[in-house]
Amino acid sequence: MAESAVPSAASPQAEPSPAPLRLPIRDxxxxxxxxxxxxxxxxxxxGAEQGATSVFGGTWVHEFTHDGRHLLGFPCH
Incomplete structure (x- = not known):
């Protein structure tokens, strides 16, 4: 009978599984x-840099983030 091309888990030719990667929480x-x-x-x-909550004067931050604001669903007009 022909042998299977896929080695079984019990065969001595099976490679050992690699150790799991450990990342400490401190890192x-x-x-x-x-x-x-x-x-x-x-x-x-x-989302919020305009109007009453504005940290910077003028409208340059609003204009710089205008398209991203609409893309994310924030109203601005």
């Missing part, structure tokens, strides 16, 4: 905090 937390801070700043400038 992830600073990057996660940075990502959340950048996302919050981006959402503020795209």
């Amino acid at each position: 992830i937390v600073p990057w996660a905090v940075l990502a959340v801070a950048l996302a919050a700043i981006l959402i503020y400038f795209v």
Whole structure:
């Protein structure tokens, strides 16, 4: 009878599975905090930087983020 082309798990030719990748939380937390801070700043400038909540004078921030504002569904007119 012909042998199967796929080795079975019990065969001695099977390769051992690699060890799982471990990432300590201490290595992830600073990057996660940075990502959340950048996302919050981006959402503020795209969604709220106009009118009464404006931090910067003029309309240059509004005009710079105008298309992104409409793309994300924020009303601005």
